Amino acid sequence: MKYRFTKNTMRFYGHTISIVIKCLVIIISCTTLASIAYAYDLEKTVQKFTLHNGLTVLILERHVSPTVSCYIRYRVGAVDEDSKHTGTAHFLEHMLFKGTKTIGTNNFAEETKILKKLHAVINSLDTEMKKGERGNKRKIEELNHQRKSLEHESRKFIVENEIDRLYTENGGAAMNASTGYDVTTYHVNLPSNKIELWARIESDRMHNPVFREFYSERNVVIEERRQSVEARPDRKLMEQFLATAFLVHHYRRPILGWASDMPFLNIDYMKYFFKTYHAPNNTVIAIVGDVSTGNIMNIIEKYFGDISPQKIPFTHLSEEPEQNGERRIELVSDANPRMIIGYHKPTIPSYDDYVFDTLDTILSHGRTSRLYRTLVQEKGVAQSVDTGNGYPAARYPNLFVISAAPRFPHTNKELEDAIYEEIETLKNKPVSREELTKAKNQIKADFLRGLSSNSDIASTLSYFEAIAGDYRYITNQIKIIDTITAEDIRRTVNKYLTPENRTVAILVQRVNMNMKQ
Amino acid sequence: MNRILYIIFTFLFFSILVWGCNPAPVTHPDLIEYPPLKFSLPQPEKIKLNNGITLYVMEDHELPLLNISAVIRTGSIYDPAGKEGLADITGNVMRIGGTAHLTGSTIDSELDYMAATISFSMDKEQGTATLSVLKKDMEKGLKIFSDIIINPVFEKTKLDLAKELKIEALKRIYDNPQQLAFREFVRLIYRGNPRGCLPSVESIERMTRADLVRFHKNFFFPQNIMMAVTGDITKDEAVSLINRYFGEWNVTGSVAAVPVPERSSERSINYASKDSPQSIIIVGYVTPGKRNPDYYSFEILDFILGSGGFRSRIVSEVRTNLGLAYSAGSFYSTQSEYGVFAAYAMTKTSSTVQTLSAIRSILHDAIKTKVTKEELAWAKKSINNNFIFSFSSVGKVALQQMMLEYQKLPEDFLTSFQDRINGVTSEDLQRVAERYITDRYETIFVLGNEKEFDKPLVTLGKVHKVSIDK
Numbered sequence: 001m002k003y004r005f006t007k008n009t010m011r012f013y014g015h016t017i018s019i020v021i022k023c024l025v026i027i028i029s030c031t032t033l034a035s036i037a038y039a040y041d042l043e044k045t046v047q048k049f050t051l052h053n054g055l056t057v058l059i060l061e062r063h064v065s066p067t068v069s070c071y072i073r074y075r076v077g078a079v080d081e082d083s084k085h086t087g088t089a090h091f092l093e094h095m096l097f098k099g100t101k102t103i104g105t106n107n108f109a110e111e112t113k114i115l116k117k118l119h120a121v122i123n124s125l126d127t128e129m130k131k132g133e134r135g136n137k138r139k140i141e142e143l144n145h146q147r148k149s150l151e152h153e154s155r156k157f158i159v160e161n162e163i164d165r166l167y168t169e170n171g172g173a174a175m176n177a178s179t180g181y182d183v184t185t186y187h188v189n190l191p192s193n194k195i196e197l198w199a200r201i202e203s204d205r206m207h208n209p210v211f212r213e214f215y216s217e218r219n220v221v222i223e224e225r226r227q228s229v230e231a232r233p234d235r236k237l238m239e240q241f242l243a244t245a246f247l248v249h250h251y252r253r254p255i256l257g258w259a260s261d262m263p264f265l266n267i268d269y270m271k272y273f274f275k276t277y278h279a280p281n282n283t284v285i286a287i288v289g290d291v292s293t294g295n296i297m298n299i300i301e302k303y304f305g306d307i308s309p310q311k312i313p314f315t316h317l318s319e320e321p322e323q324n325g326e327r328r329i330e331l332v333s334d335a336n337p338r339m340i341i342g343y344h345k346p347t348i349p350s351y352d353d354y355v356f357d358t359l360d361t362i363l364s365h366g367r368t369s370r371l372y373r374t375l376v377q378e379k380g381v382a383q384s385v386d387t388g389n390g391y392p393a394a395r396y397p398n399l400f401v402i403s404a405a406p407r408f409p410h411t412n413k414e415l416e417d418a419i420y421e422e423i424e425t426l427k428n429k430p431v432s433r434e435e436l437t438k439a440k441n442q443i444k445a446d447f448l449r450g451l452s453s454n455s456d457i458a459s460t461l462s463y464f465e466a467i468a469g470d471y472r473y474i475t476n477q478i479k480i481i482d483t484i485t486a487e488d489i490r491r492t493v494n495k496y497l498t499p500e501n502r503t504v505a506i507l508v509q510r511v512n513m514n515m516k517q
Numbered sequence: 518m519n520r521i522l523y524i525i526f527t528f529l530f531f532s533i534l535v536w537g538c539n540p541a542p543v544t545h546p547d548l549i550e551y552p553p554l555k556f557s558l559p560q561p562e563k564i565k566l567n568n569g570i571t572l573y574v575m576e577d578h579e580l581p582l583l584n585i586s587a588v589i590r591t592g593s594i595y596d597p598a599g600k601e602g603l604a605d606i607t608g609n610v611m612r613i614g615g616t617a618h619l620t621g622s623t624i625d626s627e628l629d630y631m632a633a634t635i636s637f638s639m640d641k642e643q644g645t646a647t648l649s650v651l652k653k654d655m656e657k658g659l660k661i662f663s664d665i666i667i668n669p670v671f672e673k674t675k676l677d678l679a680k681e682l683k684i685e686a687l688k689r690i691y692d693n694p695q696q697l698a699f700r701e702f703v704r705l706i707y708r709g710n711p712r713g714c715l716p717s718v719e720s721i722e723r724m725t726r727a728d729l730v731r732f733h734k735n736f737f738f739p740q741n742i743m744m745a746v747t748g749d750i751t752k753d754e755a756v757s758l759i760n761r762y763f764g765e766w767n768v769t770g771s772v773a774a775v776p777v778p779e780r781s782s783e784r785s786i787n788y789a790s791k792d793s794p795q796s797i798i799i800v801g802y803v804t805p806g807k808r809n810p811d812y813y814s815f816e817i818l819d820f821i822l823g824s825g826g827f828r829s830r831i832v833s834e835v836r837t838n839l840g841l842a843y844s845a846g847s848f849y850s851t852q853s854e855y856g857v858f859a860a861y862a863m864t865k866t867s868s869t870v871q872t873l874s875a876i877r878s879i880l881h882d883a884i885k886t887k888v889t890k891e892e893l894a895w896a897k898k899s900i901n902n903n904f905i906f907s908f909s910s911v912g913k914v915a916l917q918q919m920m921l922e923y924q925k926l927p928e929d930f931l932t933s934f935q936d937r938i939n940g941v942t943s944e945d946l947q948r949v950a951e952r953y954i955t956d957r958y959e960t961i962f963v964l965g966n967e968k969e970f971d972k973p974l975v976t977l978g979k980v981h982k983v984s985i986d987k
Contacts, residue, residue: 064579064909064910064911065556065905065908065909065910066554066555066556066905067905067906067909097827102543102545103545103546160827160828160833160837160838161826161827161828161832161833161837164826164827164828165826165827165828165895166546166547167826168825168826168828168899168903169895169898169899169902170898170899170902171899171901171902171903171904171905171906172903173903173906175826189906189909191554191902191905192554193551193552193553193554194551194902196549196551197546197549197551200543200544200546200549201546204543213837215840216837216838216839216840217837217840218840219840219841220836220837220840220842220843221843223795223840223841223842223843223863223864223865224843226794226795226843226865227795227843227844227863228843230794230795231694231793231794231795232692232693232694233692234692234693334691334792335689335691335692336688336689336691336692365629366625366628366629367613367625367628367629368622368625368626368629369629376678376682377678380678380681383682383685383686383689405689407681407682407685408685408688434630437630438629438630438632441630441631441632442629442632444632445632445633445651446632448580448581448582448651449580449582449649451580452579452580452582452910452912453909453910454909
């Protein structure tokens with residue numbers, strides 16, 4: 001789902017739910033790899049530290065090139081927002097690029113006075129704008145005037161995009177951030193001698209961020225939504241699919257926020273949200289590359305050691321009630337037909353979740369996977385078909401998802417029936433030993449390939465440490481994946497992939513509406 | 518013989534004037550002192566096989582994998598008129614359509630069982646074939662890889678499948694405004710050149726197996742292929758392995774050059790209609806390639822204008838200051854003999870012309886005014902510090918070296934890169950801006966819903982309407 005143009009086109013400071021799925025697929029089993037395990041025996045090579053303020057640090061020395069990849073994952077995301085403030089976690093991620101008390105300003109003492117006034121004006125403006133038609137137009141005009149003049153005044157003190165400038169100028173690559181339902185991530189790859197720059201910037205924005213340029217950045221995230229959801233029928237379908245599959249759990253909301261919440265994203269709530277969750281005891285750091293552990297730990301202790309921990313509230317989220325019947329929605333647009341089918345299932349560390357990882361591989365990994373072979377190659381009903389385990393995130397029970405597009409002249413209906421036919425086959429006939437071995441081989445090889453870059457390793461380590469509480473989750477799966485049997489697959493498919501437990505979202509092409517695919 | 522190149526990267530300080538008037542309790546990031554970066558760049562070994570295949574080999578024993586990237590001098594610029602898409606379909610059906618010894622389905626099964634991947638892709642100016650296989654399966658993997666390259670049979674059912682999938686994919690481009698806009702831009706910027714002739718439903722439908730056989734015969738021969746071999750293998754093993762599976766391949770051929778694209782003779786404003794809440798704006802120019810001395814100046818110009826992150830001018834103005842776009846910036850994509858530079862933004866329909874005007878005035882400003890010393894220093898420092906990431910893996914190093922030869926670039930292209938960047942002056946930037954990004958060479962493309970634009974496009978000049986077949 002991530003898209004790119006040609007080289008250097010742009011940086012997407014975006015929400016990247018696909019990362020989660022990829023991570024979940026990287027589950028290890030390596031019995032056949034035992035003899036060569038020295039290079040990637042993570043438990044022996046990764047070093048884990050916890051600072052006295054609760055900050056978790058994972059370090060893997062890898063002296064391939066003089067570069068290092070740095071990941072910070074905060075265990076907070078869109079699920080942690082209050083309902084009328086959807087989009088705050090993601091907007092906050094943008095705002096953390098605006099600098100700190102010492103980065104991005106030439107006179108913080110003066111700047112902060114203006115920002116205080118400016119933020120009060122924006123709040124009043126929002127209050128009036130929320131009234132819609134009944135809002136006082138003259139008051140709005142006056143407040144807008146005040147806003148613009150305060151913004152103008154504040155610009156004198158702003159050194160804009162300093163964090164980006166510092167990283168870029170010092171050779172930073174792949175600098176980006178992403179907000180998910182469960183975690184918020186900041187990462188950058190640097191020449192390895194520049195690690196102190198990373199520590200200086202990241203520790204500073206962990207406790208001294210300044211939310212400058214709030215109003216214009218809010219328009220940027222609204223534009224982001226327009227670009228990645230409103231203009232994209234496939235993404236809109238996904239948004240409505242999640243809102244249907246989850247009746248109450250917060251996975252039903254868009255990470256970017258509902259369109260009607262976004263214009264009123266509030267700075268006071270953002271400050272509360274930041275203070276509560278962006279604390280060292282809610283954070284995992286992973287450093288992978290050409291570094292020396294002792295040196296890195298000194299630097300991390302120096303910069304992060306004094307940041308106070310916070311009391312992280314235990315949020316009670318409404319649990320998703322059991323689904324007792326199919327849910328189905330349609331989205332009509334000018335785009336070509338496609339569909340998403342999802343089934344509720346438990347999340348990690350449930351045994352069944354690992355069975356779903358294996359099933360995912362059997363169904364859609366490679367040209368000989370079940371769904372590709374039958375639907376794309378043999379029956380010719382599909383243009384594409386894909387599956388994903390752990391959608392849209394993994395801290396709470398989630399979905400197993402099948403997304404597919406029919407190939408003209410075949411219809412959504414024909415494709416959907418063909419998918420169910422494959423599921424029925426799996427319910428009745430166990431997968432062959434060869435097919436199961438193939439899936440396990442693929443999972444192992446994917447894991448191995450995932451160890452060939454600093455950033456992939458740092459991403460995986462920090463993700464599982466944040467989500468599962470221990471990065472060794474990925475290595476502990478050896479035993480579990482190896483014990484998965486054909487019967488496990490059959491049982492799991494029978495238990496979860498039932499009509500009563502499924503949600504179906506169909507994209508219907510406007511011109512074909514009369515045909516009612 | 519292993520040639521080791523020692524490059525030492527050092528950090529140059531320069532003070533940022535805007536900071537410093539207010540003392541801060543902690544060290545400002547600009548004042549951190551860094552140890553020098555020591556880096557020895559290992560060079561891949563180059564070997565020429567008797568039949569003409571060129572190999573670049575580098576050992577990498579970290580993981581039990583073997584990776585091969587082969588580059589073939591071909592590409593979609595060689596698609597015959599009326600059969601646009603042939604290169605792409607040929608590569609695709611080579612991969613899935615079986616060989617003289619194995620059916621396509623058998624190959625799929627064997628590769629999937631070994632968790633090996635073979636892929637083919639066709640760009641405009643090159644074809645690429647890759648193999649990634651576990652060390653323990655490398656003989657088997659290579660045998661299939663060579664068989665596909667040397668003896669493809671293009672099974673009819675697989676050709677039909679590839680054509681059907683391609684036709685459906687072409688229809689579905691319309692569903693993704695960004696993909697659609699950049700495709701139309703490519704058509705416009707390369708008009709009158711094979712690079713601007715793109716596949717259509719009709720051109721795909723017209724394709725026959727004989728076309729694929731001919732295309733394969735024309736471009737797949739040993740002298741036309743180079744391979745970068747990296748992984749858990751010694752140089753001698755690699756050479757003997759490649760010799761075993763490709764050594765007997767002795768066909769010859771030749772590939773004619775295709776004329777490079779010319780700059781447009783007059784400014785053109787193009788518009789295509791799409792009912793979307795957001796407009797996509799692209800302003801592009803044909804520019805110097807890597808072999809042109811202006812290349813280094815243009816790299817910096819592009820960086821300052823829109824590809825250098827949030828401090829670059831377009832991002833800073835259109836995104837940060839005006840809040841008009843989430844995605845805005847520029848790119849400079851180069852071949853050895855030419856390049857394309859384009860600035861772009863995606864903005865809500867009601868700010869389309871405002872955004873386009875903002876971008877154009879930033880571009881024009883580069884001609885009118887010299888960049889500041891600070892801006893130039895920032896760009897040079899950024900580009901040179903980032904240079905190390907061109908060598909962040911063994912695979913990348915080998916591929917880089919191979920591509921230097923493929924693109925016929927001088928051997929010292931990479932090693933002299935940083936010095937050449939450092940040698941660029943603000944006068945150079947102004948000169949190349951004037952030479953390449955002036956109005957008369959400009960191709961503007963806007964995709965959106967003109968009825969809702971803030972101003973009619975025609976206020977900027979004569980508008981050419983592009984029709985898009987759904």
